[in-house]
Amino acid sequence: MTELVDWIHIRPGETPSRTDxxxxxxxxxxxxIPAELITPQVSALLHIGGSVHGLLPEGAWRPDLIVVSARTANAxxxxxxxxxxxxxxxKRATQFAHRLRTGDDYWSPAVRSNAGLYGSRIGIVGLSATGRHLLSLMQHFDVSISVYDPTISEEEIACAGAEPRDLDELIRWCDILSLHAPSxxxxxxxxNAARLAALRDGASVINTARGDLIDTEAIASECSSGRLFAxxxxxxxxxxxxxSALPTLESCFxxxxxxxxxxxxxxxxTTFIxxxxxxxxxxxxxxxxxSHSQQTLLA
Structure with a gap:
């Protein structure tokens, strides 16, 4: 235990409270993790990963067991x-790249006139650790940002630097929809298909969260038609x-x-943990x- 304490650099003046x-x-x-490894002597489980959902057997969660992951670092x-x-x-990057490869007219005014970030409306679904960090990064751009997250108050969303909206309103409003909700x-x-249909023509959907948030067949249909980008x-x-047609489409990356x-x-x-x-x-x-109740929400 002494070697471990030295290795992680207990700071001057700090006295380790957990030496046994x-x-x-x-x-x-x-x-x-096998339940037999979660002995009463185990004070904490520290996961060098994102979600801890399913990591512990249900009966192994204890009020005094500290569980922490590197999800904020991964965000x-x-x-x-x-x-x-x-x-x-x-920037309509996928469209320009596809037309460059195929020899199509990539300087078409119809393509260029809709490209550019200035004044874009960015909709964020889920003010998770990732959603919050994206929101902070987007503060440096000349864009409008709105957030849907039913788990936090409108005041907290406003304090984070965005305008709160309900999901269907957000979808009708935005040019770019970025998903950061748990599964x-x-x-x-x-x-779903109805909400994708409610997005304005030429809108983009970004998903770096979980694949099952989106109806795959519906997004494939919208991208195949060229109406939406993904x-x-x-x-x-x-x-x-x-x-699957999705990876081959001009409008999909x-x-x-x-x-x-x-x-x-x-x-x-690793540094975080x-x-x-x-x-x-x-x-x-x-x-x-x-906490035990948070594990799925933070998945």
């Missing part, structure tokens, strides 16, 4: 990727079947779930702890 406790560190792909690259998609969507029963399929880092199913931390960004998550471990050892608590 065990800690579990897990990462992506760990699977469900940074996801939000950055979503921002890149917002800019690409505003729970009430959100699955929330962006930037999809997650899909339902994932991966898409080989015969599909990537294989790459928005989250990988490569260099993994170091941010080691800091959380230091905090738990030194103080016995952390403001980033996840």
């Amino acid at each position: 406790h065990a800690f579990l560190l897990t990462g992506w792909g760990a699977g469900q 940074v690259p996801v939000a950055e990727y979503a921002l890149a998609c917002v800019i690409m969507a505003a 729970v029963p009430v959100t699955r399929g929330m962006i 930037y999809l880092d997650v899909t339902e199913p994932e991966p898409l079947p080989p015969d 599909v990537t294989p779930h790459i928005a989250g931390a990988m490569g260099h960004d993994i170091h941010r998550m 080691l800091e959380e471990l230091r905090r738990v050892i030194a103080t016995g608590s952390t403001p980033h702890a996840i």
Whole structure:
């Protein structure tokens, strides 16, 4: 335990409050932790990943067990990727790239006249850690931003720098819709055929959250017609079947779930979790702890 305390740099003046406790560190792909490993001596589970949903057996959750993940650290690259998609969507990047490849007239006034980020209306669904970070990044741009999130107050949304709207109003209002909600029963399929049809012609849909938030057949139909554009880092199913038209469409940009931390960004998550471990050892608590009831909402 002394070596671990030294390794994570307990700061001068801090006295470790947990010197006789065990800690579990897990990462992506760990699977469900066997219940027998969650002994009374285990004070905290620290997950170098995003969601902790399903990581612990139901009977293993204890009031005194601290559970924390690196989801806020993982939210940074996801939000950055979503921002890149917002800019690409505003620039009609997929349409220009497709026309360049096929030899079509990419300087067509019909394409150019609708391109550009200035004055765009950005709709964010879900003020999660990722949604909040995207919102903060978007404050630097000359755009209007509205948020739908039924789990927080309109005052909190306004304080974060956006205008609150209900979902259907947001969809009718926005030029670019970016999804950052969890996959729970009430959100699955929330962006259905009717709501996609309510988006204005030429609008873009960005999904870096969960694939099942969107009706796949409906978005494929809208993109096939050329009426909507889509930037999809997650899909339902994932991966898409080989015969799916989505990756081949001029109006669609599909990537294989790459928005989250990988490569260099993994170091941010590791640093975050080691800091959380230091905090738990030194103080016995952390403001980033996840409760049993929160695990699905933060998935």
